[in-house]
Amino acid sequence: xxxxxxxxxxxxxxxxxxxxxxxxxxxxxxxxxxxxxxxxxxxxxxxxxxxxxxxxxxxxxxxxxxxxxxxxxxxxxxxxxxxxxxxxxxxxxxxxxxxxxxxxxxxxxxxxxxxxxxxxxxxxxxxxxxxxxxxxxxxxxxxxxxxxxxxxxxxxxxxxxxxxxxxxxxxxxxxxxxxxxxxxxxxxxxxxxxxxxxxxxxxxxxxxxxxxxxxxxxxxxxxxxxxxxxxxxxxxxxxxxxxxxxxxxxxxxxxxxxxxxxxxxxxxxxxxxxxxxxxxx
Amino acid sequence: xxxxxxxxxxxxxxxxxxxxxxxxxxxxxxxxxxxxxxxxxxxxxxxxxxxxxxxxxxxxxxxxxxxxxxxxxxxxxxxxxxxxxxxxxxxxxxxxxxxxxxxxxxxxxxxxxxxxxxxxxxxxxxxxxxxxxxxxxxxxxxxxxxxxxxxxxxxxxxxxxxxxxxxxxxxxxxxxxxxxxxxxxxxxxxxxxxxxxxxxxxxxxxxxxxxxxxxxxxxxxxxxxxxxxxxxxxxxxxxxxxxxxxxxxxxxxxxxxxxxxxxxxxxxxxxxxxxxxxxxxxxxxxxxxxxxxxxx
Numbered sequence: 073x074x075x076x077x078x079x080x081x082x083x084x085x086x087x088x089x090x091x092x093x094x095x096x097x098x099x100x101x102x103x104x105x106x107x108x109x110x111x112x113x114x115x116x117x118x119x120x121x122x123x124x125x126x127x128x129x130x131x132x133x134x135x136x137x138x139x140x141x142x143x144x145x146x147x148x149x150x151x152x153x154x155x156x157x158x159x160x161x162x163x164x165x166x167x168x169x170x171x172x173x174x175x176x177x178x179x180x181x182x183x184x185x186x187x188x189x190x191x192x193x194x195x196x197x198x199x200x201x202x203x204x205x206x207x208x209x210x211x212x213x214x215x216x217x218x219x220x221x222x223x224x225x226x227x228x229x230x231x232x233x234x235x236x237x238x239x240x241x242x243x244x245x246x247x248x249x250x251x252x253x254x255x256x257x258x259x260x261x262x263x264x265x266x267x268x269x270x271x272x273x274x275x276x277x278x279x280x281x282x283x284x285x286x287x288x289x290x291x292x293x294x295x296x297x298x299x300x301x302x303x304x305x306x307x308x309x310x311x312x313x314x315x316x317x318x319x320x321x322x323x324x325x326x327x328x329x330x331x332x333x334x335x336x337x338x339x340x341x342x343x344x345x346x347x348x349x350x351x352x353x
Numbered sequence: 354x355x356x357x358x359x360x361x362x363x364x365x366x367x368x369x370x371x372x373x374x375x376x377x378x379x380x381x382x383x384x385x386x387x388x389x390x391x392x393x394x395x396x397x398x399x400x401x402x403x404x405x406x407x408x409x410x411x412x413x414x415x416x417x418x419x420x421x422x423x424x425x426x427x428x429x430x431x432x433x434x435x436x437x438x439x440x441x442x443x444x445x446x447x448x449x450x451x452x453x454x455x456x457x458x459x460x461x462x463x464x465x466x467x468x469x470x471x472x473x474x475x476x477x478x479x480x481x482x483x484x485x486x487x488x489x490x491x492x493x494x495x496x497x498x499x500x501x502x503x504x505x506x507x508x509x510x511x512x513x514x515x516x517x518x519x520x521x522x523x524x525x526x527x528x529x530x531x532x533x534x535x536x537x538x539x540x541x542x543x544x545x546x547x548x549x550x551x552x553x554x555x556x557x558x559x560x561x562x563x564x565x566x567x568x569x570x571x572x573x574x575x576x577x578x579x580x581x582x583x584x585x586x587x588x589x590x591x592x593x594x595x596x597x598x599x600x601x602x603x604x605x606x607x608x609x610x611x612x613x614x615x616x617x618x619x620x621x622x623x624x625x626x627x628x629x630x631x632x633x634x635x636x637x638x639x640x641x642x643x644x645x646x647x648x649x
């Protein structure tokens with residue numbers, strides 16, 4: 073781990089100087105996203121993600137539609153009849169345009185990983201969540217388990233795919249392709265604790281400039297998924313961006329649900345037992 | 354200027370990905386429950402010395418555990434990797450737990466059924482049959498955990514009621530199938546189990562729908578609503594026939610088939626309600642908004 077690779081003023085090395093892996097993630101600051109989709113392209117190039125259909129959706133400049141097996145970054149375009157709130161903005165005719173690059177959240181408590189029956193989904197030394205494609209048997213359980221609708225099965229090969237947070241690049245102390253390609257530093261990569269500090273400062277700055285709706289999404293380590301490994305700064309409610317307002321890891325109540333299933337199984341035995349006692353044959 | 358509608362999603366796209374499981378999984382909910390409860394019924398009948406009923410229930414269970422893995426493997430994206438399910442044992446994955454359960458129940462039921470048909474190794478058969486009978490109930494109820502351990506609003510919202518709905522449905526199916534195939538004088542236990550199961554599952558559905566509140570909407574409209582209504586009518590009608598006229602074989606056959614059809618409709622309505630609720634962002638956003646508003 074020799075040499076210092078520092079860009080964007082953030083230390084992007086994924087290991088401490090003694091080689092210990094760090095907890096790495098993304099901070100996507102949507103307030104400075106310009107909708108160039110360089111992140112989508114860079115991701116596809118580096119990770120060999122196949123084409124995702126060449127359709128015209130008519131939904132603003134978004135022809136990707138959503139994150140899926142073949143789109144691991146997705147830039148959303150939201151057109152609103154709301155003037156920009158910032159004090160230094162003017163003459164936008166009452167229309168504001170929100171752009172946001174969505175990605176796998178790499179949840180601290182990840183439902184996809186919990187429910188995976190083969191162990192194909194696993195947590196890396198950097199705290200990120202990846203699918204081992206040589207293990208996945210395409211059972212599809214992770215797909216409806218994800219509270220964000222991120223992971224999906226690829227039609228062509230029957231396996232589940234999603235963002236790896238460029239696991240291969242992290243192993244080499246390189247930043248993920250999308251973050252490197254982002255021209256405005258909307259996508260920032262670094263240690264989670266450092267990113268959280270930067271994000272807090274950014275919200276303060278925006279609030280001071282009159283953007284009262286600026287808020288962090290996924291920064292709270294006490295939320296329903298234990299905080300995101302890839303969190304966001306949003307300028308409106310999460311659902312406006314197609315994100316759930318209060319995501320919860322689906323396995324949170326699993327212990328109690330298993331108890332209910334056990335109780336229901338015992339009820340079956342009791343029911344048959346009662347029928348046995350009352351009947352002659 | 355037209356006032357802006359309150360946005361609940363991004364161009365109306367679903368927030369979560371709807372389940373991609375094929376119809377085979379919906380059918381498996383029925384066959385797995387039928388197999389599990391039939392194994393339990395076989396063990397109970399044997400205990401009572403009713404070998405006529407025990408034999409039929411055991412063979413029904415065997416048919417169920419034979420068809421079930423085929424349905425599940427057909428659903429996989431990479432079917433030849435089905436054994437990867439058994440490379441770990443993982444309690445946070447109901448599908449993994451279920452695969453172990455189905456494997457163990459399948460092996461026990463298979464051994465017991467083979468001994469029964471060939472008339473050999475009675476002591477082995479007794480052990481295998483008891484094992485199958487004990488594995489049957491969890492095999493019938495884990496599928497409720499399988500569905501509810503997802504972000505699918507209807508399934509997750511019903512997580513505490515669904516195990517009882519599935520337990521009742523499995524008992525109803527097993528009792529009804531055995532009542533159809535068994536001479537009426539040997540089938541009293543089967544009929545009782547069918548009626549008790551039907552009552553349990555229909556009550557469970559009512560409780561589930563009430564607890565779901567607005568989320569129960571899918572059960573009252575469209576194709577899902579039709580299956581849910583059919584499930585209630587066929588289940589209640591069939592159970593009434595079995596209870597009142599089940600001593601007469603033709604009535605038992607008609608009532609049993611009606612209960613079976615009702616159980617299939619019920620499983621299908623729950624399976625498809627999941628997809629409907631996942632595809633509409635309202636069902637994902639609104640309960641979460643209410644949770645945030647109530648501070649919990």
